[in-house]
Amino acid sequence: MSSTRSARLLLASLFLAGASAHAEQAVTLLGLGSSIPDAWQLETPSSDMRLLQSAIPAADGDAAAFVVFYFGPEQGGTLEANVERWQSQFQGPEGTAVEPRISEIGTAALPATLVELRGSYGRSVGMGPGGDMLPDRMLLAAVVETPEGTLYPQLHGPAMLVAEQRDAFIAFVRGLQPAATPRP
Template identity: 35%
Template sequence: MNNQRKFARSLLAVAGLLTLLVAGCGGGEQGSTQAAGGPGPADAPPAAPGGPASAAGEVTLAGVTFTPPAGWTSLGAEGMRQAQFRLDPVEGDPAPAEVNVFYFGPQSGGGVEANLQRWIGQMVLPDGSDPSAAAQRSTFTADGMAGHIVSLDGSYKSGGGRPMGGDGEILPGYRLVGVVIEGPQGSLFFKLTGPAATARAMEPDLIAMLEGARK
């Protein structure tokens, strides 16, 4: 009789151990399911289709491939900025110049003229006159893609964290160069800002890079 009781207790102990093991395994799967259901790519800002191209130094964004100059420092992507590049300040300038690249999707970001005017409005002229009259404009074509350029000097209203800039700190003695390329998957926006001398040193390489862009 005692042997039967001992055998029954052993069976109960084994059953209890199996129950604990099954519960433990089930809890692990539940945790994995919750983690997979957390925030994903849809919660992040939209990224431009494509990515770094296979050739060394090339970058492809939204179907447009370009090659940043070797002298630029790449800062990677951040928020709505699909790419960022920096040029160290030339002697006498207080800060570096930067090129920020934006892409908002095939049907987003606004028209070419609206963006050129937005950039122009981020500059304040010393005499308080209309910056639209002082802005220089030009166009180019790269592999069949239309490019639009606007540039001017003045005091720059830095973005204060806003993607395309504007209504932030006033930075005197700056230069802004904005370029829109009408690419196959929507417009790409390139914005160069910085102290005037450093920005002018970066500007020719920016224009050459974009004139050599391809689909």
């Protein structure tokens, strides 16, 4: 067997071994491609503002949700306004404020900021908690600047489950790049 063919077989087997251990599914939105873990079950987006939506199942049935919001060019508000709104939906012990952890996770081509919050969470569209406060929740929210406008990927749910999926969330954001166009 030729060394080129041996190398190709080795690469293919390594790819397949890696795929079975860390299988991912490709996703495309706004002309950008990335991937999410196969365990994240894709769903039909529940509104026109959601480009992508999936559930992350948990053994106890308390799933997390992954959503990518897009409101249009120059829409969706500033980073500061979004951080303030997300923070207002969380409470710490005895109703105290929860301080966000903010870091830069983007690339030179697509700047992105990650906001992390953990505590009791009352998810809502506007300021303040909406509905019942659920204990020990976590939100990972990114603000990704693209040529088409800002993307707002979010992962929220039980704190332990979201924390376990943090690396996959960051990999999705960092993996965003122009999608390959099919050849004619």
